[in-house]
Amino acid sequence: MTHDLRLRAATRSEIEHVREIERASATRFLGTARAALAHDEPTDAQTLAQRIDSGGLLVAEDERRAVAFVMFREVEGCGYIEQIDVLPSHARRGIGAVLMEAVAELGRARGWPALTLSTFKDVPFNAPYYRRLGFVDVETLTPGMAQIRAEHEARGLDERARVFMRREI
Template sequence: MVRWADERELPGLVAVELAADGLFEQAGITFPPGTTMIEDVRDPSSVLVEGDPPAGFALISAVDGNVHLEQLAVHPSRMRRGIGGRLVEAVLDHARAAGAPAVTLTTFRDVPWNAPWYGRHGFVVWPERAWGPELRALVRRERELGIDVAPRVVMAAELGSPGRGAVGSGGS
């Protein structure tokens, strides 16, 4: 069951993130030091989790009036059980309830469990001309941190009216 994180759970999510990040080594991707995201989170209302203790999480923020999926991580020992999909659906539901026009994210273009996976969940590559100033700054910051160690893309799920789900009309 997906729910909002409890403040006491935040420290334990670091292990989930680090374990999930370790999978990227299979794709030849090693993250630069200091790029772990969840360890800096102090507000549990920006983190959706599943499991007790949490086996996965979705870290969200607001970017240009959209809900932005900062990070989705599932512990490798709990993968392939639908946790990631349920977390994404919960983020989309939250965004609809908040009246956000879209959910955006940045991800690796060619890693199978990144852009192709998000594509199967209703996200499309969003062209640069659609980016707002905050999203541009976020992409620039990722580059400065050295996260762009492999080709990355911005993706979005544009939201219809409640109950319609994500639609793929965000561009190419």
């Protein structure tokens, strides 16, 4: 874990840098069954601006430059983790877990009972990683999760390869 790491809210001036982090992080999918994701466009600037404005985008900063981020929003009274990415140069240092815990802390303050997310079942740094962070698979989708699944399908994601997960906070 990097000792100089600082968590803070992202700013609009960082939108393109956040997109660069997402692009770089996606290269981790190369060599997996989901390699095509490495070439996907990152989250659009408008969505990032909306999350920044609503307090749903945190960055981890190392030496005055963001090296990771987590994007989230409220869905059905819980914190839904939309995206979490770490620069490959900073991977495997626990930064993602620190960001996830920061969202849990915010969630407690906002009265959220849990965090939820959707991820790939078969990618080692996806579902197995989140299980280590205390997430469990959701067997029955809530209406909000079903809507997110429909949005994913509209974007071309293979939802048969994905799982929704939940962690009580």
